Every structure is written in structure tokens, then in C-alpha cells.
Amino acid sequence: MPALEIEIINKLGLHARASAKFVGVAGQFPCEILVGRDPEKMINGKSIMAMMMLAAGQGTKIHLRTEGEQEQEALDALVGLINNYFDEGE
16 A cells, blocks of 8 residues: 655646546556545545545645555556646646
8 A cells, every 4th residue: 555745746736637637547547546635534536526625736745545456556657647747837
């Protein structure tokens, strides 16, 4: 069950388009993906509505945890997406 804390670095934060990209990547993996501001209160990272409800702006630190088949690959892909500014350039 890999887990880590990561900062949202893109200018607009985890807005609708970024949330959709996150959910799209998350949906490519069979494992459970959990996301939250608090590691004790995690939401389904494959739910667009849940992701948008996080309201994670630029500079917000979120916790990611994956569990199940391809858990490390999923975590690596999501970290890559976040560190690449959700493919938005900034």
C-alpha cells in the first residue's frame, strides 16, 4: 500500500480539468486510489465529484494512497501527472 504526501503545484490547483485528468489516469489502474488533505479522511480518487470537492488550490498538500493490483504503477503515474502540472504548462 504505497502512500505519500505531494503538493499541488499548478497555478489553478485541482480545478475541473485537472481533476478530470487525475480521474482519467486513476481509472487506467485496477487498484483502489485514495486522496485527501488528511490521511485519515480519504476520498475515492476515481470520482470526479469527490476530487473537485477537495478544492485543493496551488500549494495545497494532499495525501495519495493506492492499494491493490498495480498500486505502485498507479502512484507513479499520478505523481508524474501532478509534477507535470497536469499537462497544463504551469
